Amino acid sequence: MTVSIIGASTTKFGELWGISPRILAADAVTGALLDAGIPASRVEALFVGNMLSGMLGGQEHLGAFFSEELGLSVPAFKIEGACASGGLAIHNAVNSILSGQYETVVVLGVEKMTDHKPEDVALALMGAGNEEERASGATFPGLYAILARAHMQEFGTTEEQMAAVAVKNHFHASLNPNAQFQNPLTIAQVMKSSCIADPLKLLDCSPISDGASAVVITRISASKRQRVNGIKILASTVATDTLGLAQRKSLTELAATKVAAEKAYQRAGVTAKDIDFAEVHDCFTIAEILAMEDLGFFAKGKAADAIARVETMLGQRDSGNLPQAQHDSRNQTLRHRVIVNPSGGLKGCGHPVGATGVKQIVELVEQLRGTAGKRQVTGARIGLAHNVGGSGATAVVHIVCKVR
Numbered sequence: 001m002t003v004s005i006i007g008a009s010t011t012k013f014g015e016l017w018g019i020s021p022r023i024l025a026a027d028a029v030t031g032a033l034l035d036a037g038i039p040a041s042r043v044e045a046l047f048v049g050n051m052l053s054g055m056l057g058g059q060e061h062l063g064a065f066f067s068e069e070l071g072l073s074v075p076a077f078k079i080e081g082a083c084a085s086g087g088l089a090i091h092n093a094v095n096s097i098l099s100g101q102y103e104t105v106v107v108l109g110v111e112k113m114t115d116h117k118p119e120d121v122a123l124a125l126m127g128a129g130n131e132e133e134r135a136s137g138a139t140f141p142g143l144y145a146i147l148a149r150a151h152m153q154e155f156g157t158t159e160e161q162m163a164a165v166a167v168k169n170h171f172h173a174s175l176n177p178n179a180q181f182q183n184p185l186t187i188a189q190v191m192k193s194s195c196i197a198d199p200l201k202l203l204d205c206s207p208i209s210d211g212a213s214a215v216v217i218t219r220i221s222a223s224k225r226q227r228v229n230g231i232k233i234l235a236s237t238v239a240t241d242t243l244g245l246a247q248r249k250s251l252t253e254l255a256a257t258k259v260a261a262e263k264a265y266q267r268a269g270v271t272a273k274d275i276d277f278a279e280v281h282d283c284f285t286i287a288e289i290l291a292m293e294d295l296g297f298f299a300k301g302k303a304a305d306a307i308a309r310v311e312t313m314l315g316q317r318d319s320g321n322l323p324q325a326q327h328d329s330r331n332q333t334l335r336h337r338v339i340v341n342p343s344g345g346l347k348g349c350g351h352p353v354g355a356t357g358v359k360q361i362v363e364l365v366e367q368l369r370g371t372a373g374k375r376q377v378t379g380a381r382i383g384l385a386h387n388v389g390g391s392g393a394t395a396v397v398h399i400v401c402k403v404r
Contacts, residue, residue: 003097004230004403007036007216008365010358013350014180015114016210021057022069024212025110029070032106032214043216044102046076049089049109050354053078055124056116066108082128083283085109086213086357087238087387087396093217094236103219109358110212121208125353128390130244141205141284143245143391145197148286150251152199155301157289159199163190164308165285166203166347172314173344175375180209180350204285209350213358215365220403231365234268234382235399237261243393254392257294261386264397265296270382272296275399277339277367277377279360281388282347288340291386295397297338312340314375342367342375357387357396364400 009031011024033040046067054060063076079089086109093107113121126134133143151157166185173179185203193202220230239259242248248255265271272295280295282288292303292312306312343349343363346356364383366372387396 001098002220002403003094003233004218004220005215005233005361005365005400006218006230007032007034007038008214008362009035010178010213010362011211012178013209013211013352013355013359017114019210021053021110021112021212024112024210025066025108026070028110028212028214029106029108032216036216038104038216040070040072042104043072043074043106045074045093045096045105046070046072047089047093047105047107048076048078049086049107049358050078050111051080051082051085051128052111052113052121052124052353055127056120057112072106081394082389083281083351083353084357084387084389084394084396085354086359087385087398088357088394090215090357090361090398091236091238091396094233097217097219105217106214107217107358108212108214109355111352111354112210113208113352114210118208128393132246133244139197140391141197141200144284144286145200146245147251147290147391148199148284151286151289154252155304157301157304159191160187161304161308162199162204162285162289163187165282165288166190168307168310168313169282169341169345169348172342172375173348175314175373176344176349179344179348180207181344181348200284200286206283206346206351209352211350211352211355211359213355213362215358215361229369230403231368231400232403233398233400234270235264235397237263237267237397239263239395241393243390245391252290252300253294254290254388254395256392256395257291257386257388257397260395260397261295264384264399268399270399274382275338275384276380276382277342278384278386279341279343279345279363280386281356282341282345283351283388285347287388288345292340295384295386311337314339314342314377339377342372342377357385360385360387361398361400368400368402
């Protein structure tokens with residue numbers, strides 16, 4: 001059985017004042033169905049990824065809510081796993097098809113965050129932490145600052161190398177019309193931005209955002225494969241770890257990411273070296289560095305330097321489109337082991353937490369179809385998405401390729 005994505009759509013991410021979750025969801029789902037070329041009557045179930053609707057919006061029953069709003073009248077489920085809610089919604093949808101329960105489903109990821117006070121959003125997000133961390137007054141910038149400091153002490157990672165993650169992802173976002181941030185950054189700008197939780201600065205942190213993304217997933221029999229412009233899901237895996245940092249064996253890795261990645265590579269029949277591009281969970285710049293190592297793209301302690309040397313950045317022949325340090329002496333396209341976060345990632349594209357995991361899949365679809373425009377990864381064949389909940393308690397990995 002081949003489980004494939006046949007429709008994908010996303011709204012713009014950002015501070016979308018005056019646009020309700022209803023409108024965001026309708027835009028994303030309508031776009032995905034149009035892209036799939038199927039009527040809503042073909043949809044047999046709806047999976048909604050969302051984290052904060054109850055705490056911020058007073059509505060927890062999102063499955064039924066959006067099923068009614070979208071006029072689907074199908075079994076509907078809200079899936080919550082902190083910032084990995086979207087990825088988990090995809091995972092549950094895939095398993096529902098593999099089980100034979102459904103043939104065609106829609107996955108919607110949606111979040112509306114900017115209508116609320118930042119302190120209320122920060123408090124709601126800490127619902128993904130453990131009791132001791134909340135009682136101590138910790139926030140996620142503080143928790144990831146602990147991870148950053150541990151990585152710096154063990155491997156010599158520098159603040160400038162972390163800043164290079166932000167520079168890369170904002171450059172990629174400047175090529176993405178749906179990204180929250182449209183302007184590139186410099187290392188100096190990141191380094192001069194306000195300290196949030198030492199060593200993390202404002203521009204090391206992903207923003208709060210509004211947005212929605214949707215995909216249509218279906219079961220395609222062998223006889224239908226050649227007639228559908230689908231993207232095959234090779235693997236969908238999940239792993240969990242402790243909620244709190246104090247209970248973990250290491251602060252320089254996210255064990256759940258490593259386990260989920262190992263399972264995904266095994267199920268897909270590929271290795272990290274086969275991945276052409278990846279959308280990873282860069283909620284903070286240190287998070288991308290950890291992900292690059294935990295996913296097996298670089299050895300432990302080596303990712304920060306590789307990112308700073310722009311090995312994971314889109315390369316172009318036009319020198320006017322890249323920061324000066326990113327060209328070779330012959331002004332030719334740079335070669336990379338893997339292109340990371342061509343959408344701009346959470347850092348540049350935005351992070352409406354329930355939508356992020358679904359948006360990552362939308363980006364994989366566009367890249368594999370060759371429709372990503374200025375941010376297109378040349379020769380993209382196999383893509384990976386990595387979505388994290390909390391400080392690493394949940395990790396979801398998807399590997400996809402073109403349907404052959």
